[in-house]
Amino acid sequence: MGITRRAFLKGGVVIGGALLFDGIFVEPRFFKAEETVVKVAGLPRPFDGFKICQVTDIHHGMALDIAYVEQCVKAANALDPDVTVLTGDYVESNKKYFPEAVKRLAALRARHGVYAVLGNHDYYAGASHALKAFHEHDIPVLMNGHVVIEDNGSRLCVAGVREFIEDRADASAALRGAPADAPVVLLSHHPDYAELLPPDMRVDLVVSGHTHGGQIRLPFSRYAPVVPSMYGQKYTGGLVRSERGVQVYVSRGLGAAVIPVRFNCPPELTLLVLAPS
Ligand SMILES: [Fe+2]
Numbered sequence: 001m002g003i004t005r006r007a008f009l010k011g012g013v014v015i016g017g018a019l020l021f022d023g024i025f026v027e028p029r030f031f032k033a034e035e036t037v038v039k040v041a042g043l044p045r046p047f048d049g050f051k052i053c054q055v056t057d058i059h060h061g062m063a064l065d066i067a068y069v070e071q072c073v074k075a076a077n078a079l080d081p082d083v084t085v086l087t088g089d090y091v092e093s094n095k096k097y098f099p100e101a102v103k104r105l106a107a108l109r110a111r112h113g114v115y116a117v118l119g120n121h122d123y124y125a126g127a128s129h130a131l132k133a134f135h136e137h138d139i140p141v142l143m144n145g146h147v148v149i150e151d152n153g154s155r156l157c158v159a160g161v162r163e164f165i166e167d168r169a170d171a172s173a174a175l176r177g178a179p180a181d182a183p184v185v186l187l188s189h190h191p192d193y194a195e196l197l198p199p200d201m202r203v204d205l206v207v208s209g210h211t212h213g214g215q216i217r218l219p220f221s222r223y224a225p226v227v228p229s230m231y232g233q234k235y236t237g238g239l240v241r242s243e244r245g246v247q248v249y250v251s252r253g254l255g256a257a258v259i260p261v262r263f264n265c266p267p268e269l270t271l272l273v274l275a276p277s
Contacts, residue, residue: 029068031254031267036239038247039277040183040204044154047274053081054270056209057253060101061092063260069104072254072269077109079271084110087209088119088189095129106137112149115158116141119189119210123166142187144173155182164190171197191235191250194242206248213237213252217264
């Protein structure tokens with residue numbers, strides 16, 4: 001006895017409804033901690049095993065409330081990081097969400113500090129309001145600038161660029177005066193900027209977000225039909241290399257943009273562990 005057309009349609013509606021429910025109400029709030037080892041040539045011994053926690057693309061607003069931000073912060077601190085980097089898009093689109101979001105992010109703890117760059121949504125909401133909130137909580141925002149982390153006489157440089165689309169990202173300015181012997185971790189909200197780094201510049205790792213893994217991926221696949229990058233699927237997530245060979249880590253991010261939906265693409269809390277190559 002074959003399945004009737006009506007039963008088939010009913011089954012389709014039930015499965016479709018379940019997937020829609022999952023994509024809107026379940027998957028966007030259940031982040032996954034992703035740990036990746038990143039090999040760095042000439043990594044000074046004190047930085048072997050150095051843990052970088054990345055918190056990115058929370059998009060706090062109507063869809064992702066402050067309790068979710070608190071949950072992300074708590075989980076990030078539980079990773080016991082050496083440094084925590086924030087790579088932008090703290091709010092979805094309204095400046096009124098900055099004070100509370102950044103207040104919660106100020107509870108992030110890492111041995112060598114917490115450093116931020118801004119994302120395109122922070123510019124849509126008002127970059128000056130974002131900067132004010134970070135300043136009030138003493139979290140440095142690297143606007144084409146860098147900091148040097150010292151450990152047992154060795155140094156690591158954490159640099160950050162202004163947002164690539166909405167502002168003027170400039171890695172040369174960011175690294176001006178940086179020690180030549182220190183490995184460089186460069187924070188850039190948009191991964192596409194990694195393709196434009198000057199060829200002779202030492203950058204060991206670019207840490208980015210922005211693409212959200214595409215938010216919606218086809219079932220049983222990494223393929224995302226919509227990716228906000230000039231390089232298509234390349235920067236949907238994970239560790240890849242730019243055309244000239246610079247390592248780029250792209251997080252799927254913790255939130256969702258425009259439509260708060262995720263499918264086959266869970267939000268991500270990132271832990272990068274440095275190791276000598
Ligand atoms: Fe984003």
